[in-house]
Structures are given as structure tokens and as C-alpha cells.
């Protein structure tokens with residue numbers, strides 16, 4: 001099989017026009033190919049595990065809208081549920097049964113969640129969870145880990161700080177220093193620095209927020225010692241442990257990373273898969289904490305379109321599909337097959353790689369060293385990744401357009417897709433070796 005998807009004339013025309021109207025031509029920066037160069041294909045439609053762009057190129061999709069499409073594009077059960085909701089009305093600004101139905105599913109599936117509030121994005125979920133943790137504890141300090149991404153929340157837009165225990169400074173213009181003054185940034189997987197931070201600041205820490213498997217510096221896996229010690233320290237100091245499972249929720253297990261690792265946080269944030277492609281986020285946790293949220297409690301958080309019936313219908317169909325079809329064994333099988341395809345392809349082409357994978361989340365790092373935190377992820381050869389990325393894109397394989405993202409497999413990818421991806425990956429690796 002050999003495909004050529006390198007003709008992008010219509011995408012280039014649309015991108016040039018979009019760039020005059022929308023900053024950078026995109027409504028979210030990760031789509032713009034800034035890290036790899038070139039023009040992003042503009043998509044026309046999605047079918048199961050495939051995307052077709054406006055030039056008629058067809059791609060095997062390993063992004064799945066950056067996570068949500070666990071069962072591929074336009075799954076019939078999800079479409080049917082959305083269509084049913086549309087017939088009744090798109091939004092009422094009043095309570096509906098659909099909200100309770102989705103809340104009930106979330107509470108029954110995610111171990112840490114006794115009560116849940118629906119919002120409209122992952123960013124809203126993490127922003128609100130931090131506020132609730134601060135309101136609940138009466139403290140202001142938070143810890144985040146370098147390389148973890150929690151949406152574009154002011155207090156969490158601090159990425160730097162590898163190595164030393166650094167006090168946060170904003171990583172975007174427009175975020176005032178005051179917004180991050182209470183944010184402590186620590187290296188991922190460094191249990192010793194975590195202990196020291198709690199020893200010094202423990203009684204001022206409202207919350208620790210963490211991606212329990214990181215996707216946003218590429219896929220990085222926590223050690224069980226690190227997660228276990230984090231749980232113990234938060235408990236000991238009365239600090240709210242927040243698992244940001246916007247990416248890992250419903251992807252690694254029906255109950256997310258917390259189910260997979262057997263570590264239960266106090267609060268959890270969700271998004272992506274929860275909305276099945278519609279804009280939905282949620283935060284939840286222990287009932288005593290969630291009862292602080294208005295109007296039950298005094299911590300204010302609101303949303304005109306929160307719990308929107310169309311979005312709730314999509315989410316409900318998604319979670320019911322997960323329950324009825326239990327896709328995780330199949331996702332593991334596909335993930336493991338894809339990992340070995342990449343390993344074999346890189347090995348035969350003589351390109352050193354380090355591959356991290358948990359289930360259907362995977363990153364091929366262009367380095368021969370293990371990747372366990374931001375410092376080790378940053379040692380990857382990003383120019384080489386960009387060349388490999390374009391080698392795959394031109395052969396009909398659509399990967400995340402940055403070394404520091406995870407790719408996602410869906411339950412509707414086929415064994416043939418995985419083999420075809422391996423063939424394309426080897427050809428792309430061989431181009432790198434020849435360069």
C-alpha cells in the first residue's frame with residue numbers, strides 16, 4: 001500500500017484566508033502546525049477511524065479530536081442520542097433530566113466522584129476545581145508539575161521550573177505575576193522534592209493538581225511510589241488532591257487513571273471523552289468538598305450553557321457505550337500492537353526512540369533515553385520528530401503535530417490500520433536515516 005496525501009492546495013487556500021480572520025488561522029493553537037511547520041489539512045469529514053480533508057486526502061486518525069472520539073467519528077449510538085436531544089430543544093437554562101442521567105453515570109464510574117458539576121470545557125473544570133479546593137481549605141497555595149497542562153487557567157499557566165523547586169512565574173504575557181504567585185512548580189516523578197515542598201509549605205497548600213498519566217508533554221507515566229507518596233502527603237496535610245483526568249478519564253479505564261492505579265484523589269476534573277465531541281467538562285469529588293459549590297455552598301461557579309441537553313445526550317451515549325462494550329481490552333491490544341510496530345520500524349531504520357504508552361495513549365520520543373519528566377522529554381530531537389511527522393502525514397497517517405503530545409487510538413481502529421501505520425512509519429523513519 002502506498003498513498004500520497006501531500007497535495008493540500010485547498011487547505012492552503014483556506015488557511016491563508018483564515019489567518020486574516022482568526023489569530024494564526026486557528027481557534028486553538030495546537031492545531032496550527034507551529035511545532036512542525038507546514039499547512040494543517042482542513043478537515044471535511046470523519047468516518048470511524050479516518051479523516052478526509054478538503055483536498056480529498058484520507059488519513060488514519062490518531063488524534064480523535066485530541067481525545068474525545070474513543071469510538072471513532074460519528075458513532076451511530078452517539079449521533080442518535082444527539083439527534084434525539086435536538087428534536088426537543090437545544091438549551092433551556094432550566095434543569096433537565098439529562099443532567100442527572102449523566103451525573104449518575106459519572107458518579108457510578110469514577111471512584112473519587114460522589115458529586116459532580118458539569119461545565120463546558122476542561123479549562124473551566126480545572127479553574128473551578130482550584131477555586132473550590134481553595135474555598136474548602138481556606139488556603140491559597142497550589143502545586144502543579146512541570147510539563148503538565150491544565151487548560152489556560154491563569155494560576156496554572158506556569159510550565160517552567162524543571163530541576164529546582166521554583167516559585168511560579170507566568171509563561172504567557174497577560175497573566176499577571178500575582179495570578180501565579182501562589183503556584184509552586186515541581187518536577188514530575190520527583191518524590192523527594194515533593195516531600196520537601198510539603199515539609200516547607202504543607203499547611204498553606206490548598207491543592208495539588210496533576211495529570212495522573214501525562215499526555216501534555218508527550219505521554220509520561222508516574223511511578224507508583226510517586227503517586228502513592230502524593231496521596232499520603234495530601235492526606236497528611238489536609239491538601240486537596242486533584243487528578244486532572246480531562247485526557248485520561250474514560251480513556252485508560254472506565255474510572256480513569258485512578259481506577260487503573262488504585263489511587264483515589266479528593267477531586268477529579270473531566271472533559272474530552274465525557275462530551276463525545278461536544279464541549280463538556282466536569283469537576284467532582286468528595287461530597288463534603290462539592291457541597292461548598294454554589295448554590296449548595298458559598299464558592300461561586302456558574303455557566304449559562306452548563307449541562308446543555310445536546311451535550312449531555314452525547315456524553316450519556318458515550319458513557320453507556322463504554323459500559324455496554326467495555327473497550328479497554330481491545331484498546332490495550334491495539335496500543336500494544338501499534339507500539340511494537342513503531343519499535344520494529346525504528347529499529348530496522350536505525351533511529352533511536354523512546355516509546356511511552358499506557359493503553360491507547362502513546363508517544364514516540366526521538367531520544368534513546370527514558371522519558372520520565374519534562375527535562376527528559378525536552379531532550380528529544382524535535383526537528384527529527386517534525387520530519388517524521390510529515391513523512392507519516394504524507395503517507396496518510398495523522399498524528400498529533402508536536403513531540404509533546406500523546407497520540408490516541410480508538411476502539412474502531414482495525415488491525416489493518418495498525419499494520420499500515422507501521423509500514424508508513426518505517427518508510428518515514430528510513431527517510432530520516434537517509435537525511
Ligand SMILES: *Cc1c(COP(=O)(O)O)cnc(C)c1O
Pocket residue numbers: 120121122123124126149150151152211215216244245246247271272281
Ligand atoms: C485538554 C486538557 C485540558 C483543557 O481542556 P479544554 O477543554 O481544552 O479546555 C485540561 N487538562 C488536561 C489534562 C487536558 O488534556
